[in-house]
Amino acid sequence: MTVTLADVAARARVSPATVSRVLNGNYPVAAATRERVLRAVDELDYVLNGPASSLAAATSDLVGVLVNDIADPFFGIMAGAVQTEIGGPEGSARAGCEKLAVICNTGGSPERELTYLTLLQRQRAAAVVLTGGALEDPAHLAAMSAKLGKLVRAGTAVVLCGRPPMPGGEPVLATLAFDNRGGARLLTDHLLGLGHRTIGYVAGPPERTTTRHRLEGHRAALAAAGLGEGQDRLTVHGAYTRSAGYDATVELLAREPELTAVVAANDTVALGVCAALRERGLRIPEDVSVAGFDDLPFAADAGPALTTVRLPLAEAGARAGRLAVGKEAAPEGGVAVVGGVVVVRGSTGRVR
CATH class of the missing domain: 3.40.50.2300 (Response regulator)
Structure with missing residues (x-):
């Protein structure tokens, strides 16, 4: 049975007009209402029809990069490396290969993380790169697993960069896990x-x-x-x-x-x-x-x-970018462990 806009409105407990405003993004809507509508869209697997759907399908050159805090150099370095890599060799786009990177700043909010993934799913994103550690909450992990599964089945390449594999082995394209x-x-x-x-x-x-x-x-x-x-x-x-x-x-x-x-x-x-x-x-x-x-x-x-x-934050981000756009094959088994090295400087010394 086809899910309608009215079904989404009923699930989110809002009017159909509010659902339309949220999906079209052309009218201000309260953040809590917006997240409730997007959650209903996700739960019902609602897909836009007609011209709007065609427009969404045309944005398959989109790559979403999720970060906890873009102002934190840890995430900024990785996101910058992803963005550079998806534009083509040495950052110069090649005809037919260029992608548009959209940086999604979650602020560490699990709700916002899921909301961004829902929006990227609606936009038929070519790839999604999730950076940094994961929240260890069973309910959120279950929701993330379900959401990533939908993205993968829809043809979106999902790469985890700097976070461990998803519990349950959700079949993402690749995981680059920091040791x-x-x-x-x-x-x-x-x-x-x-x-x-x-x-x-x-x-x-x-x-x-x-x-x-x-x-x-x-x-x-x-x-x-x-x-x-x-x-x-x-x-x-x-x-x-x-x-x-x-x-x-x-x-x-x-x-x-x-x-x-x-x-x-x-x-x-x-x-x-x-x-x-x-x-x-x-x-x-x-x-x-x-x-x-x-x-x-x-x-x-x-x-x-x-x-x-x-x-190696920049190197890991660049590799994630290459994996996301198919420039590099996924590691064997889908998981690569990225190690670190101790750099000794002046802040440590022998006990007096």
């Missing part, structure tokens, strides 16, 4: 090798895969050194922001004044860690060593330069 566990373990091994035994950890939001995997790698290194007990007391969770790093460090020092090192969830968080230490008269690394993760462009210019784990 966050391995990188974090190497980083903590570096600190242990410098004699550190009381190491604080400023973790990201607990519901994110990146947070869990990096924390697991850190704790695996500690456990191997016989330091696995009592780590919850030396761990504080927060956002992936400078202010969160600052606040977490204040909390860690209150819990354990004899800290000799702090590992931060990423380089931005590490800047906040350093600021909190300096304000309390502690020298880096003479009193407390600090390490980050990702090797973002500012890490080498921090004072002192930041020891961190370098992830």
